[in-house]
Every structure is written in C-alpha cells, then in structure tokens.
Amino acid sequence: MTTTKRSSTPATGSSGGASAAALHAGTSDPRTLILGNLRQSGIYIALVVIVGLFAVLTDGVSLSPGNITNIVLQYSYILVLAIGMVILIIGGHIDLSVGSVVALTGAVSAVLVIREGHPWWIGVLAALAVGVAVGAWHGFWVAYAGIPAFIVTLAGMLLFRGLTLRVLDNISLSPFPAEYQQVAAGFLNGLFGGQGFDAFTLFIGAFAVAGYAVAVFRTRVARIRYEQKVESFPLFVARVVLVGAVVMAFAWQLAHARGLPIVLIVLAVLVLVYGLLTRRTVFGRQVYAIGGNLPAAMLSGVRVRTVNFWVFVNMGFLSAVAGVIYSSRSNGAQPAAGNMFELDAIAAAFIGGAAVTGGVGTVVGAMVGGLIMAVMSNGMQLMGVDQSVQSVVKGLVLLVAVAFDVWNKRRAAGAR
Template structure:
C-alpha cells in the first residue's frame, strides 16, 4: 500500500486552510463592504449625526451642560433598550414597558412619600414589582403560548390602569434627596483636577481600554472558529473612533458637573449584559431561539424556560428604569412612561436588531438609543416643533428596518 501521510508542505497548507477559507469568504469587495457596513455602520452614523447637529446648533449640542443633560434625560430609555434588544433577539416584542415604568415609580412614591418608608425600600419595591410583572408576562408567553405582542399589549393596558389606582389619579412628590441623587447626582472631585474633574476622565479611559481589549478578544475568538470578521484596519478605526467620541464626551462632562451617577449605573448594565449575551450559555440560547426556533429545540434548548427569563429580565430593567425616571422627575405621575416602549423598540432596531430576531447587540441598542437622544435634543435646540420631531424619528426607524431587510435579501441572493 502506498503511504497517504501528508508532506510537511501539505500539513502547513492544511493548518492554514481555515484562515485562508475565512479570508476567501470575504474577498469579494462588495460583500466585504456590506458586511463591514452592517457591523460598524451604526457607529459611523452616530458620529455623523453628532457632527450634523453640532453644526446646525452652532456647537450648543456639544457644550458641557447640554451633554450632561442628554445623559440625564435619556438614561432610562437606554436602560429599557438593553432589555428590549434581548427580547427582540429572541423574536418577541414588549409593548408594556412604559406602563411598567409608571407602575414601579408609583409604587416607590407611595411607599417613600406617602408611607414614609426609607428611600432605598422604595427602590427595592419598584424593582421587585418590575420582576413580578416580567414573570407575569413570561408565564403567559412561555408556558401558555400566547404571542408576546398580545400579552404585552394587554399588559400595557393592565399596568397603566394599576398605576392610576396606586396613585389614586394624582401625582406624588417630592422624593428625599438621597432618592433624587440616583438620576440627578454626580461624582466629582475625588482625585482633583485643575478646572475639570480628573475622576471622570480616568473612568472614561478605563472604559475605552476595556472596550478595546474586549473587542480584540472577541475578534480573535471569531477568527479561531472561522467566523467572518471585519477587516483589521476597520476594527482599529472603529476602536479609535469610539474611543475619541467617549473621551470627548468625558472631557465635556469633566468640565460640567462631573460624572453622573446614572451614567455609572448604565455603564455597569451595558458591560454586564454585553457579557451575558456574548459569553454565556443563556445568551447563546437567546440568539438560537430567535435565529431558528426549531433548530434550537432540536439542540436541547429549554425554550420555555429561556423565554420566561427573558421577560423576567425585561421586567427587572423596567423596574430599574422606573426608579431612574421617578428620581429624575422627583415624583410619580399617572402619565409617566408614555410611549417609552416605542423609544426602546426604535433604539433596538436602529442599533442593528433584526425584525425576525436572532440578530442584535446590547452595544448597538445603546448606540441606537443615543442616536435618538441626540436627534431629539438637537431638534429641540433648533426649535423644531414636536410634530416634526416625530416625523423625523419615524423616518429614521423606517430606514433602519428597511436597511436590515435589504441586507437579508442581498444575503439570500448571494447564496
């Protein structure tokens, strides 16, 4: 028999085959451009929108005070967007989060303002109510089998009505100063700085470094498993661009009132949920359910259990958003949270989530939310009336979804 043992040259070629196949798969310039555009286009769009409104507002948009206001005014929408993108990745939707924000804030206000409970007890109660609401939704969706659209539409009406009952159709205020600091407080002066807060810059630098390391490790892992990645120059450009934007914003915050406490909360949530969705079994199962439900079930994924916890998590984040919003407003109102669910859904889709599920990232949803925030704030500074603002935001959402569908059709045509 003749030997079939490969030569050294053949072994070398075989070892390099995965990498070669990887690069061959994206060698077509048009395919490469479309893939890179999908992965990094949201960051380019974010910077472009900031630049546009900076010019249109004569630089007011990027003033230290206004950047601080953007963070404070839209933080609760970004918290909701984190939970909403996970729901959408799994192929569901949640229309009730605005009502849940109102209900959790109302419960906290009744306990703290009317019944003189400690401020922290109100926060714990608000989050607990949010978790209970999420479990309610999860039960009907996961174990009864009612579509999430119907369950959460019913929840939107149900929990708005409960909010009116809890508040007895009146507004409650004010909260204690400790409660208000969650959404209105700042950390500054911890390590000094001449005319600026050095602590804010230090935290921002650490965040940028962590983002770069995490992105590089993720890139290496994808290459190792022969998954397509963006070109290395584009990856470096994206990291530098994100780093420059973050440090610029940090510089402006450092020259205003320092680091907002709510920004720290948001950063912790983004980091934690980024790790959960990208590095845990639960995260992979969420993507599997949204990408191909039948395949996920055949692979042994406990679909009912995962769907249940997806909605519990959404309720938890709605409770957190309720605390932040009531802290920011220094009270609870029957109409609180109105249309918040649409802002959160828009943020997820603008950030790259797919309508059919299976696609999306926490970071993308947050950037999508920031795009909406910058657009809203910029148009307010320009004196644009509310009706025109709604038209513009609606068109942006429509274009984002159309872009996703266009990409899917192109991908199907090239197979």
C-alpha cells in the same frame, strides 16, 4: 470589512502565534471594506453623521458639556429599557407594556417613600420587586399559556396603567428625599481633583478605552484561531482609535460639566453585564437560537419555555430600574409617566440593528440606536422644532432602519 482569510497559525497553536496572526490577518480590498460588514458599521456611521449634523445646525451647542450631560440624564431610562427590549426582540418577542410598568414601579416607590415615609432604599427595592413580578406575569402567559407576547403585553399596557392610577389615586406625588434624587441627578466629582475639570471622569474614560481595546483584540485573536472572518488590521486599529477618541471626547465634556453622572455608571454596568450575558453565556446563545430558528432550538434541547419566561422577567426588572431612574429624575410619580416609552425602546432596538424576525441584534447596537434617537430629539429641541415634526422625523428614521435591515438581508441572500 470582513474576509475569509485563514490564520497562518493552527487552531491548536499558542495564543502568542494567534496574536501574531492577528497583526496581519484581514483584507484591504475597498469593496470588502465598504460592504463586508455594512450591517454592523452602518449605525455607527449614522450616529457620527447625526451628531455632526446637529453640531452644525445648533452652532456647537449640542456638543457643549452641559448639553451632553443633559442627554445622559434625560435619556438614560430609555437606554435601560432598550437593553431589555433588544433581548426580547432577539428571542422573537416584543413588550408593549414597559411604559406602564415604568409608571407603576415609580408609583409604588413614591407611595412608600413619600406618602408613608419609608427610607428611600425601601422604595427602590419595592419597585424592583414589582417589576420582577410583572415580568413573571407576562412570562407565564407567553411561555406556559402560549399566548403571543404582543397580546399579553398589550393587555399589560392597559392593566398596569390602570393599576398606576389606583396606586396614586389619580394624583401626582412629590418630592422624593435627596438620597433618592441622587440616583438620576447625582454626580461623582472631585475625587481626583483637577483644575477646572474632574480628573476622575477622565480616568474612568481612559480605563473604559483600555478595557475596550483589550476586549476587542482578544476577540480578534480568538476568531483568527478558529479561522473566522476578521477585518484587516489597519482597519481594526483605526476602529479602536476612533472609538477611543470618541469616548475620551465624551469624558472630557463631562469632566468640564458636573462630573461623572451616577446614572451613567448604572447604565455602563448594565451594558457590560448584559453584553456578556448575551455573547458569553449559554442562556444568551439560547435566546439567539430561539429567535433565529425555533424548531432547531427545540430539537437541540433548548428549554424554550424556561428561556422565554426569564427574558420577560428580565424585561420587568429593567422596566423597574427605568422606573426608579425616571421617578428620581422627575422627583415624583405621575399617573401619565412612561407614556410612549415602549415605542422609543423598540425604535432604539431596531435602529441599532435588531431584526424584526428575531435572532439578530446586540446590546451595544441598541445603545447606539437609543443614542441616535436621543441626539435627534435633543437637537431638534435645541432648534425649536415643533413636537409634531419631531414625531414625523422619528417615524421616518425607524422606517428607514427597518427597510435597511430588509435590504441588507436580500443583498446577503443574493450574494449566496
């Protein structure tokens, strides 16, 4: 899908010339189209295949408006965790404690709001503050004390699970007030009217498609201007049309259910912000540099300790966001909340294309990986598959994803 064809417009040319070149650059060679960008395109193909498979196996129930809404509500907190996890993995780290932090932050919020009667937003702010403090705790030991992240966060998994039990006195707390529940269970519906559907949801979907099309075209123009590899223009158009069709179909189903979930808006904002952070900022490039080649990053003047500290602070913050969403979704706090969430987040990052050695991965890829896990889990639940079988399938999918990453690297090395 990629090529080394150079732009007919010099790098210093006008944007209009680059835009014209963007209409003709690329290649239609079948082998290049299939293999040239296999790492990035494979997960999207896998998602489409899995969605189609479960649509057939469940007689279309998995694609019903109500079920699609349930997938968004049930797995949103895993997708939030996957954003922070993929950034950590890109930087060459991992966090095994996020499930315990989800439980602790939800517990702190529940104690303040349910037991002590504070306003719901006090609980949210307190949960976020605790998450940031946990991230700073991990960041200190990893970045400044030099202890491997695996050990620090393994200790944190035990430490913060124990603190959760202490905070809750080993009992569950519920229910939250209605305002708090709206975080994960609220919807925006009826703002633009519509007969039998929510027009506002369709408007947001169309706006997202238009924004995506403009963004990817500008990226294509910029790459051509700097004589970088791009896909052929027909393939580029096909990709934009396909993504647009999928997004609008998704919005159509939501519009015919309960409207636009508030938690989906939160997730979309996070994806947009962190997508820009990782791709467009100095901090994001430094994270990639540290994970890709630590000695070179240090020689280039990257403040490795500072960057490592802040990626853990960020992970703590996103764990708290996930904790608020999960406690809102479950309408309470439980001592066992967040169990195994860290494994789901790690799996989403690796299935989405992150490399075990660091330096590779994207936020969007992690989202797709998380959606693959969500669709698989939801589909198997609709089919009544035993929980033990579900775990086996998830484990095999993760193993295949990592094996594919290893094979792809060897293929690329052989090509050189």
